[in-house]
Amino acid sequence: MTLLSVEDLRLSFGGLLAVDGLSFSVREGEIVSIIGPNGAGKTSAFNCVTGFYRPSSGRIALRGRDLRGLRPSAVAALGVARTFQNLRLFGELSVLDNVRAGAHLWLRQSAFDALLHTPRYRRSERECTEQAHHWLDFVGLRGDRHGPARALPYGEQRRTEIARALARRPALLLLDEPAAGLNHGEKAGMLDLLRRIQALGVAVVLIEHDMGLVMEVSERVVVLNFGREIADGRPEEVRRDPAVIEAYLGGAPDA
Amino acid sequence: MKGPTPEPRPEPVTTGRDPAGPEPPDGDRTGARKVRLRGVSRPPTRASRLLANRWAGLAGLLVALLAPFVNATPYALSVMTSAAIFVMLAAGLNIVVGYCGLLDLGYAAFFAVGAYTGGVLSTRFDLPLLATVPAVLVVTVVAGVVVGAPTLRLRSDYLAIVTLGFGEIIRITANNLDVTGGPSGVYGIPPLAGDPVAFYYLTVAVVSLAVLGAARLGRSRLGRAWRFVREDEDAAEAMGVHTYRVKLAAYIAGAVWGGLAGVLFAAHLSAISPASFTFLQSALVLMAVVLGGMGSVPGVVVGAVVISLLPEVLRDLADHRFLLFGILLIAVMLLRPQGLWPARSKEALK
Numbered sequence: 226m227t228l229l230s231v232e233d234l235r236l237s238f239g240g241l242l243a244v245d246g247l248s249f250s251v252r253e254g255e256i257v258s259i260i261g262p263n264g265a266g267k268t269s270a271f272n273c274v275t276g277f278y279r280p281s282s283g284r285i286a287l288r289g290r291d292l293r294g295l296r297p298s299a300v301a302a303l304g305v306a307r308t309f310q311n312l313r314l315f316g317e318l319s320v321l322d323n324v325r326a327g328a329h330l331w332l333r334q335s336a337f338d339a340l341l342h343t344p345r346y347r348r349s350e351r352e353c354t355e356q357a358h359h360w361l362d363f364v365g366l367r368g369d370r371h372g373p374a375r376a377l378p379y380g381e382q383r384r385t386e387i388a389r390a391l392a393r394r395p396a397l398l399l400l401d402e403p404a405a406g407l408n409h410g411e412k413a414g415m416l417d418l419l420r421r422i423q424a425l426g427v428a429v430v431l432i433e434h435d436m437g438l439v440m441e442v443s444e445r446v447v448v449l450n451f452g453r454e455i456a457d458g459r460p461e462e463v464r465r466d467p468a469v470i471e472a473y474l475g476g477a478p479d480a
Numbered sequence: 481m482k483g484p485t486p487e488p489r490p491e492p493v494t495t496g497r498d499p500a501g502p503e504p505p506d507g508d509r510t511g512a513r514k515v516r517l518r519g520v521s522r523p524p525t526r527a528s529r530l531l532a533n534r535w536a537g538l539a540g541l542l543v544a545l546l547a548p549f550v551n552a553t554p555y556a557l558s559v560m561t562s563a564a565i566f567v568m569l570a571a572g573l574n575i576v577v578g579y580c581g582l583l584d585l586g587y588a589a590f591f592a593v594g595a596y597t598g599g600v601l602s603t604r605f606d607l608p609l610l611a612t613v614p615a616v617l618v619v620t621v622v623a624g625v626v627v628g629a630p631t632l633r634l635r636s637d638y639l640a641i642v643t644l645g646f647g648e649i650i651r652i653t654a655n656n657l658d659v660t661g662g663p664s665g666v667y668g669i670p671p672l673a674g675d676p677v678a679f680y681y682l683t684v685a686v687v688s689l690a691v692l693g694a695a696r697l698g699r700s701r702l703g704r705a706w707r708f709v710r711e712d713e714d715a716a717e718a719m720g721v722h723t724y725r726v727k728l729a730a731y732i733a734g735a736v737w738g739g740l741a742g743v744l745f746a747a748h749l750s751a752i753s754p755a756s757f758t759f760l761q762s763a764l765v766l767m768a769v770v771l772g773g774m775g776s777v778p779g780v781v782v783g784a785v786v787i788s789l790l791p792e793v794l795r796d797l798a799d800h801r802f803l804l805f806g807i808l809l810i811a812v813m814l815l816r817p818q819g820l821w822p823a824r825s826k827e828a829l830k
Contacts, residue, residue, distance in 0.1 A: 275718060301720035309718075315711035318704075319827035326708050330720035332701050336729075339700030340693050346700070353701075371827040393719060 227288075228253045228428050229274070229397055234283035236269050236452075243269040244280070245452035251397065251428050256419065258431045258439045258460075261449035262472060267432045268310055270449070271399050275307050276300040287397065302330055306395035308386045310402050310432075316375035320366070320385055323374045324357040327392025360388040364418060380411045387418065397428045404435045416441055440464065448472065536778055537692075544684045548677055557676045558748075561683050563788040565744045568687045570768040570784035571694040571777065572737025577766065578775035578823070579698055580730035581710030582632070583640040586647020587765050590735040592757035593623045594742025596654060599666040599752050604659075609672050609747050613740070620739030621732055628731035632724060647762050655754040665753025672747040683744055690737055695777040697733065706730050707775070771812060773819025782820050 229251040236244040244266040251257050259267045272278040274285055276297040285292040287303050295303075306327070315323050332353055338346040361370055364384040368377045374385055383403060390398055404415045412435060419442045422429060433439050439446060439460070446463040448456040450472040456463050463469055547560055573587045597619045601612040631642045654660040661667070673679035697703050705726045708716035713723050746752050764787055772783020790808065794801035812820065 277714065277717075296722070297714070297717035298720050298722045301718060307718050309715065313712050313715040313718075315708055315715065317711060318707055321827055322704060322707070325704055326716070326719040326721070329701065329705060329708075334701045336697060336700065336702050339696050339702065342696065349701070389719065 226253050227251070228255075229430070230284070230286050231270070231274065232284040234270060234273055234285065235281045236266070236273055236278055237281050242452050244273065247283075247449065247452070247454050249447045249454065249457060251430055253396070254423065254426045254428050255444050256423050256429045256431065256442055257445045257447060258433055258443040259447045259449060260433065260436075260439055265449040266452040267449055268401055269452075271307065271401055271430075271432065274300070275305060275399065301393065304396035305399065306390035306393040306397070307399040308383075308390055308401055308403060310405070312379075312382050312386055314374040314382055314386055314389075317373055319372060320361070320368065320370045320374050320377065321354065321357045323385055324360055324388045324392050325353050327360070327389045327394075328353045328356055330393060356392055357388075360392045361385070363391065363421070364388045365414065380407050380414075383407065383415075384418070387422075391422065391425075391427075395427060397430065398422065399430045399432075401432045402434065403431070404433060404438050412438060540778075540781060541684075541688055544688075545681070548680060552677065554676060557680050559789065559792050561676070561680050561748050563785055564680070564683045564687045565741050565748065566765070566768065566788040567781050567784040568690045568741040568744070569738060569765045570772070570780040570787075571687075571691045572734045572741065573765050574769050574775065574777070574780040575694055575697065575706070575737065576730050576734035577769050578780065579703060579706040579710065580727060581706075582727060582730060583637075583643075584731075584734065584762075585640050585644040585759070585766065586627075586650075586762055587643075587734070587738060588757045588759070588761040589627070589643075589647040589650040590620055590623060590738030591742045591745065591761065592650050592654060592754075593620055593735070594739025595746040595752045595756070596660055596666065596742070597739070598743040599669045599746040600659060602670055602746075603666055603668055609670050609743060613743060616739050616743055617736060620735045623739075624732035624735030625728065627735075628728045632727045632731065644759070644762075647757075647759060651754045651757050654757070661753075663754060665751060665755075666746075667751035669746045669750045669752070671750065672744070679748065683748070686740070686744060690740065691777060691781060694733075694737065698775075698777065702726070702729060710775075767809065771809065771820060773822035776819065776821055776823035779819050779821035779823065786820070 227250050231250065232248045234244050234247040235242065247266070247270055249257070249259075259270065261267055269278060273280045273283075274292065276292065276295050276299065280293065287300075287305065290303060292300055292303070315326065332349050334346055334349040337343075338349070358370070364387050366381055366384050366388065368381045374382060377385060383406075387400070387403065390400075403419075404412050407415060416438055419429065419431070419438075423442075431439070431443065443460050445458065446456070446460050447454060448463055448466070448469050455468045455472055456466045458466070544560075544564065548557060569587070569591060572590075573584065576582050576584045576587070594616050597616045598609055598612045601607055601615055602609045627643070627646050631639055631646075634642060654665075655663055671679060673682050698706075705716065705721045708719065708721055709723050709726055716726075717723050745756070749756075765784075768783040768787040769780050770783070771786060772781065773779030791801055791805055794804055797804055
């Protein structure tokens, strides 16, 4: 069943077409990668889906529900979570608090519960903390959870950001270059993590430059160049696609 | 910029979990890991530190309760009552500035709205001041929405300018309206308690609840959302925090705290005038928050006490006291820019 469908998405900044007629869809529980050279419009497409950019035209729907014009928090409320290309953790806050942000949407607690410390407050706080620990365990974080997030090493910060997104309990997870800046061992860990996320039944859309990771984990790959989709298919098909080879290597012999 | 180069780490990051394991372990193994990890990341000192924090609050309350036994001259009581009211203002502004990161340079406006609403209603309609509290709550919430709704779409610097303007608008309006008594203000406001000692204790009780309430809000879902907004508005939105509503909530909470402090202020002085609600007042409350440590409840309490008591302690210096006051503030900010009692990033054991 189709979870996310993007049809004929266009986004222009002034005269520049960042996304030019992009269409793709993601089924429930599927891992789809979006690849393409720098500036191909991958992150712009992400930002359109998550409500950070307002597309110039096109349709974006999650389970048939139109996402256009919704603010990012409303998109998140419908079950979409994301990470950012440049880490966007709450640096001064503890690692646990960062992951507790994922609980914001499902935690049932009012300001009056907090003021009066009602049983519901205590119960919900306990649940929130347990869930934060659960997702930090899930991503395999080893650093200090009580210390500020900015004190973690880079790879651990990446994991924390994913834990925060998972704590949202999303149906669709958008990961913007999760393996960027990771060393070889950490990339292997990321691959393992992506597989375990898929096993949870969460659909993942992945923007990634590491082709080894993309080919290994994706069920489908969408290739962008200059804001346009130039290929969409299984990894092995895309790898052999002449248009993709040309976009990546430039000037492949005419097919 | 692509993030920083990661430190090379020899060991793989699979953390002992079998990478071939098909299912995310959810049962015993995770549980066992959790226990171990928590044990590692929680040195025993942290529990005692939280305890120290709680004891610090009780100790502060004890000092406030015992102070009249040390010195109960009308002057001392008046100074201490003013200090307590100032603590409540700082606790309220801390919600807006410290928790949520919204720079508000016109906080005295809400103080004025509360004081004038209480003062005008009680004198015009011969009501006891306590009976005006529901009206004060309504008016301050409305004031918070009226100022906040259009301005909170702005980001920091612009917000500061707009709130500065709003603070002046309220003061000048009070100066020019008949119902607020113009420049001479409202006088003959009924007291909340029979004698100064009783009123002091009443003030301490109300302010303690206000400080406790602000602290509890800070440790809740809403309080975390405020900090998420302060740290990174976009990331907060991405996690489902409706940043506009959350900022408005901070603004309204700040307005309510300020308004109720205004009622105490009106009861304390029995007369209020626009001169009490100048930009200087807003700046002093902000000073207390920054000096104490933004976002830290014990910090802002200490900051407020220092800011309100220091000029009185320096009274012997006559004309030079505000000069020394200024020099001391500058010295503190140079030597301890994070505040006297800064908020910790480190999380305490609950």
